[in-house]
Amino acid sequence: xxxxxxxxxxxxxxxxxTGASVIHNGKILSNVIANQEVHSKYGGVIPELASRAHxxxxxxxxxxxxxxxxxxKEDLNAIAFTRGPGLMGxxxxxxxxxxxxxxxxxxxxxxVNHMQAHILxxxxxxxxxxxxxxFICLTISGGHTQxxxxxxxxxxxxxxxxIDDAVGEAFDKTAKILGxxxxxxxxxxxxxxxxxxxxxxxxxxxxxxxxxxxxxxxTQILYFIQNNIKENPNFIEENLNDICASIQYTxxxxxxxxxxxxxxxxxxxxxxxxGGVSANSEIxxxxxxAEKTWGWTTYIPKFEYTxxxxxxxxxxxxxxxxxxxxxxxxxxxxxxxxVDD
Ligand code: KG4
Ligand code: ZN
Numbered sequence: 001x002x003x004x005x006x007x008x009x010x011x012x013x014x015x016x017x018t019g020a021s022v023i024h025n026g027k028i029l030s031n032v033i034a035n036q037e038v039h040s041k042y043g044g045v046i047p048e049l050a051s052r053a054h055x056x057x058x059x060x061x062x063x064x065x066x067x068x069x070x071x072x073k074e075d076l077n078a079i080a081f082t083r084g085p086g087l088m089g090x091x092x093x094x095x096x097x098x099x100x101x102x103x104x105x106x107x108x109x110x111x112v113n114h115m116q117a118h119i120l121x122x123x124x125x126x127x128x129x130x131x132x133x134x135f136i137c138l139t140i141s142g143g144h145t146q147x148x149x150x151x152x153x154x155x156x157x158x159x160x161x162x163i164d165d166a167v168g169e170a171f172d173k174t175a176k177i178l179g180x181x182x183x184x185x186x187x188x189x190x191x192x193x194x195x196x197x198x199x200x201x202x203x204x205x206x207x208x209x210x211x212x213x214x215x216x217x218x219t220q221i222l223y224f225i226q227n228n229i230k231e232n233p234n235f236i237e238e239n240l241n242d243i244c245a246s247i248q249y250t251x252x253x254x255x256x257x258x259x260x261x262x263x264x265x266x267x268x269x270x271x272x273x274x275g276g277v278s279a280n281s282e283i284x285x286x287x288x289x290a291e292k293t294w295g296w297t298t299y300i301p302k303f304e305y306t307x308x309x310x311x312x313x314x315x316x317x318x319x320x321x322x323x324x325x326x327x328x329x330x331x332x333x334x335x336x337x338x339v340d341d
Pocket of ligand 2: 114141275307
């Protein structure tokens with residue numbers, strides 16, 4: 001084997017998806033994910049159930065990732081794992097597993113910050129061009145909404161963030177109001193494609209230029225639905241596509257407005273998106289439009305690297321490996337971690 005052949009195993013278990021991925025010199029060889037169906041009927045993630053499902057999934061998922069990569073576990077150079085932020089019980093499963101495997105194979109252990117990993121997924125060696133430094137990343141997920149300025153792989157500065165709910169929560173909670181299953185983001189996206197985005201109007205929150213707020217919008221939508229149902233009990237069924245399109249249009253408008261403010265403030269026109277909500281078709285369409293209208297260069301991850309996945313953990317591990325940034329075996333999981341930690 002060539003000395004320059006670096007194989008890293010990435011493990012992700014911060015929320016409700018158990019993932020394992022093998023990366024070879026920046027190229028993903030396998031990216032296995034076990035989604036946990038169990039939460040769907042509860043309308044949100046139940047931490048205790050998530051932790052138990054990770055325990056059941058982690059061995060077969062890791063096994064599958066190594067097998068699919070066509071290597072033996074002895075070929076691995078390091079084990080990278082998500083340390084945080086996330087649900088403590090979930091993080092602990094990945095952390096302890098990664099530690100034992102690294103110890104057993106006598107190879108380095110690398111801790112990965114989940115927020116950094118969402119952003120660094122842009123450096124996976126695939127057909128997409130990676131963003132040049134400095135660039136702006138809008139990280140939009142079920143737990144976070146941030147505008148981050150990235151000046152180097154591990155030099156990140158938060159320029160703005162949500163003061164209440166995350167944008168993914170806004171999608172999921174409004175979907176719940178509409179009686180849709182969890183996670184509701186992809187469903188709103190699906191119905192929105194058949195609806196009129198201007199059918200219903202919602203007002204945008206008034207917050208600092210680079211900060212976000214979604215809790216008011218959620219309440220506004222709740223009252224809007226309740227009032228309309230009083231007049232017509234079938235209001236949701238009869239207008240689902242238009243309601244979803246209007247909600248999505250409002251949310252994406254807020255995101256685009258904030259990016260415009262960030263470009264104005266920093267002068268940086270290289271714009272990336274990351275996190276589960278970056279799978280949304282409308283934000284993707286609007287960013288492409290911004291290339292033509294405002295001269296931005298935009299970086300949109302492949303679908304498999306938007307929602308939680310281990311490929312993003314593996315690339316972050318690889319970049320840290322090149323820098324000799326290993327972690328000590330006494331490292332512990334951390335539920336709260338900032339993007340610049
Ligand atoms: O990054 P992620 O998998 O987990 C966290 O780190 O939070 O993001 C999950 C979030 C959920 O809120 C889900 O509804 C949202 O991403 N999401 C979407 C779409 N696909 C996933 N939201 C809007 N449109 C989508 N197509
Ligand atoms: Zn995530």
